[in-house]
Amino acid sequence: MINGNIDGIKKTILDTLENLIDYRIPKDKILDEFVVYTLLEVTDAINKEVLIVIDNSNTVVAVGVGDHKAATFPDISKRIKKRGLNGLMSFHTHPNGNPKLSSADMSSLLDIKFNLIGAIGKNSIKEPLINLGIINNDEGNLVVNEYGPFSINKLNQFHYSELVESVDSFLRSKIHVDTLEEEKAILVGVNTKSESILDIENSMEELRELTYTAGATPIDKLVQNKERIDNNFYIGKGKLEELRIMIQNNSCNLVICNDELTSIQLKVMETYLNVKIIDRTSLILDIFAKHAKTSEGKLQVELAQLKYRLPRLLGLGKVLSRTGGGIGTRGPGEKKLETDRRTIYKEIHILENKIKSMKNVRQQQKSRRIKNHIPVVSLVGYTNAGKSTLFNLLTASNVLSENKLFATLDATTRKFKNLDRELLLSDTVGFIDKLPHDLIKSFESTLEGLVDSDMLLHVIDSSNKNFLKQIQLVEEVLHSLKCSDKKIIYVFNKIDKMCDDFDSQASTIRGIKSMISAKQEIGVQELSKLIHKEIFGETIIREIKVPYFDTKYISSLHDLGIVLEEKYEEDGIIIKIQYTSEVEYLVQRYIQ
Numbered sequence: 001m002i003n004g005n006i007d008g009i010k011k012t013i014l015d016t017l018e019n020l021i022d023y024r025i026p027k028d029k030i031l032d033e034f035v036v037y038t039l040l041e042v043t044d045a046i047n048k049e050v051l052i053v054i055d056n057s058n059t060v061v062a063v064g065v066g067d068h069k070a071a072t073f074p075d076i077s078k079r080i081k082k083r084g085l086n087g088l089m090s091f092h093t094h095p096n097g098n099p100k101l102s103s104a105d106m107s108s109l110l111d112i113k114f115n116l117i118g119a120i121g122k123n124s125i126k127e128p129l130i131n132l133g134i135i136n137n138d139e140g141n142l143v144v145n146e147y148g149p150f151s152i153n154k155l156n157q158f159h160y161s162e163l164v165e166s167v168d169s170f171l172r173s174k175i176h177v178d179t180l181e182e183e184k185a186i187l188v189g190v191n192t193k194s195e196s197i198l199d200i201e202n203s204m205e206e207l208r209e210l211t212y213t214a215g216a217t218p219i220d221k222l223v224q225n226k227e228r229i230d231n232n233f234y235i236g237k238g239k240l241e242e243l244r245i246m247i248q249n250n251s252c253n254l255v256i257c258n259d260e261l262t263s264i265q266l267k268v269m270e271t272y273l274n275v276k277i278i279d280r281t282s283l284i285l286d287i288f289a290k291h292a293k294t295s296e297g298k299l300q301v302e303l304a305q306l307k308y309r310l311p312r313l314l315g316l317g318k319v320l321s322r323t324g325g326g327i328g329t330r331g332p333g334e335k336k337l338e339t340d341r342r343t344i345y346k347e348i349h350i351l352e353n354k355i356k357s358m359k360n361v362r363q364q365q366k367s368r369r370i371k372n373h374i375p376v377v378s379l380v381g382y383t384n385a386g387k388s389t390l391f392n393l394l395t396a397s398n399v400l401s402e403n404k405l406f407a408t409l410d411a412t413t414r415k416f417k418n419l420d421r422e423l424l425l426s427d428t429v430g431f432i433d434k435l436p437h438d439l440i441k442s443f444e445s446t447l448e449g450l451v452d453s454d455m456l457l458h459v460i461d462s463s464n465k466n467f468l469k470q471i472q473l474v475e476e477v478l479h480s481l482k483c484s485d486k487k488i489i490y491v492f493n494k495i496d497k498m499c500d501d502f503d504s505q506a507s508t509i510r511g512i513k514s515m516i517s518a519k520q521e522i523g524v525q526e527l528s529k530l531i532h533k534e535i536f537g538e539t540i541i542r543e544i545k546v547p548y549f550d551t552k553y554i555s556s557l558h559d560l561g562i563v564l565e566e567k568y569e570e571d572g573i574i575i576k577i578q579y580t581s582e583v584e585y586l587v588q589r590y591i592q
């Protein structure tokens with residue numbers, strides 16, 4: 001795939017570029033003639049910058065048209081490391097022929113942390129000339145040193161590895177990395193005493209967790225008590241001034257608001273504070289963008305992001321586009337987020353169609369499953385409750401489980417044996433307070449699996465003192481997904497570190513309960529039995545006597561897998577069977 005805007009470029013040219021992907025440059029060279037001349041030839045033809053990215057095995061891993069912005073490089077952004085250089089080299093052409101690095105080149109080198117960056121131009125007799133940029137540690141400050149211009153031969157004799165290694169080890173020392181890329185945030189909330197489930201203190205605490213999960217550092221917080229959220233100033237004009245001073249005193253570059261903001265609120269705050277403003281929704285979307293793994297999950301997040309952006313294009317202002325990175329700018333797969341209204345409408349339409357066709361595929365899988373009669377059990381619960389940990393334990397698989405919010409975004413379903421009976425277990429996205437409505441809608445197609453579940457395991461984090469409120473919220477979401485009448489087991493997880501007051505709080509929950517620690521593997525056997533009992537009914541053990549002539553019946557008991565013992569007597573076989581009420585009608589025949 002060629003990155004960037006390729007509209008209007010002839011197919012033959014695109015093919016030439018495409019050809020470069022996976023091309024391996026000889027080990028002892030930085031660049032070879034084939035690559036350089038191909039890039040120059042294409043540049044001449046289209047009069048635009050053309051660029052390639054080369055990995056540490058000297059293979060061309062990406063090709064693009066246009067500038068270097070990380071966001072246009074789906075495959076590259078994944079490789080950007082939190083520390084150190086990313087092990088990649090990038091070269092691009094300058095259509096004007098001058099190989100001198102531009103300030104944009106230098107800033108993308110610093111942003112993306114390539115091992116080195118090179119600009120390819122030409123001299124007066126059309127021979128290639130190449131300049132290199134390498135990050136240098138100048139007494140703690142990162143600067144770009146420029147080398148060249150080189151001919152291809154001279155370039156390949158240039159010893160750069162020591163320069164690169166020295167800056168790489170410097171970058172790995174944490175303090176400097178932090179000052180380079182840290183997003184320092186002030187968290188802002190309004191205490192409206194409204195019907196929100198979590199009180200303001202817990203809600204702000206959750207916002208702090210979300211901020212960490214998104215990769216920024218919460219520095220301080222500011223809460224305004226107010227009857228209603230201010231339509232223009234969110235926290236009110238006076239408080240905004242207080243916030244401005246707080247930002248200055250702490251050298252922060254980000255404000256994260258605890259509610260979803262309107263376009264006007266975003267714009268007013270940004271204009272007034274001149275830092276990036278992120279609201280709770282876009283923070284969650286950002287985390288979702290980072291965590292979506294399956295193609296359907298990615299499409300759903302992208303759709304939700306576009307729907308979020310559409311009414312806010314005015315508000316998502318200068319600072320966001322100026323910063324060109326960090327929270328609020330990431331798309332799933334690091335696709336550049338659109339800013340043009342018409343394109344967004346088009347994209348939304350395309351995405352909705354794609355998701356619909358995936359839904360059809362799932363529908364077919366579902367009907368196959370129904371034919372096979374395998375019961376489906378789904379894990380639901382607040383984010384971080386331990387659903388994936390339990391999923392892994394029950395199915396002995398390895399789904400990402402992390403002490404981060406929204407580690408799981410895509411519903412994962414696995415077949416597993418629960419006490420000798422096959423079941424399908426689904427792990428799902430965690431819920432959270434003020435989960436944006438559009439987001440639930442976007443995830444409906446993944447979550448609609450819940451409606452088809454035979455039973456839900458509502459996993460609860462017993463170590464969280466707010467677990468009752470979390471239960472309440474999960475039940476509200478289940479209700480909105482039309483799942484509240486499902487059979488539910490309340491699985492109180494993390495009993496190895498249950499919060500104070502757990503017993504009295506948990507006793508207020510009515511229903512089938514199970515106490516476990518998925519991490520310490522406590523109570524899991526009992527849970528398996530409970531699942532079995534709730535799905536298949538109580539297990540009954542009986543002895544029946546079947547006459548010898550009814551061999552067909554005997555073999556059908558074996559087929560059901562319920563025979564424990566057989567004793568042969570004169571007038572028949574005494575068979576000890578273990579069965580659940582769902583097959584009662586089949587074993588009725590010889591029960592006295």
Ligand SMILES: Nc1nc2c(ncn2[C@@H]2O[C@H](COP(=O)(O)OP(=O)(O)OP(=O)(O)O)[C@@H](O)[C@H]2O)c(=O)[nH]1
Pocket residue numbers: 381382383384385386387388389390400401402403404405406407408409428429430431493494495496497516517518519520
């Ligand atoms: N102490 C303790 N920690 C647990 C237990 N079960 C899970 N955890 C931890 O809780 C954190 C969250 O676990 P996950 O399984 O990722 O939670 P989840 O519900 O899947 O979270 P999302 O996918 O984000 O919704 C991880 O750090 C787990 O190790 C437990 O029984 N006891």
Ligand SMILES: [Mg+2]
Pocket residue numbers: 387388389400401406407408427428
């Ligand atoms: Mg999970």
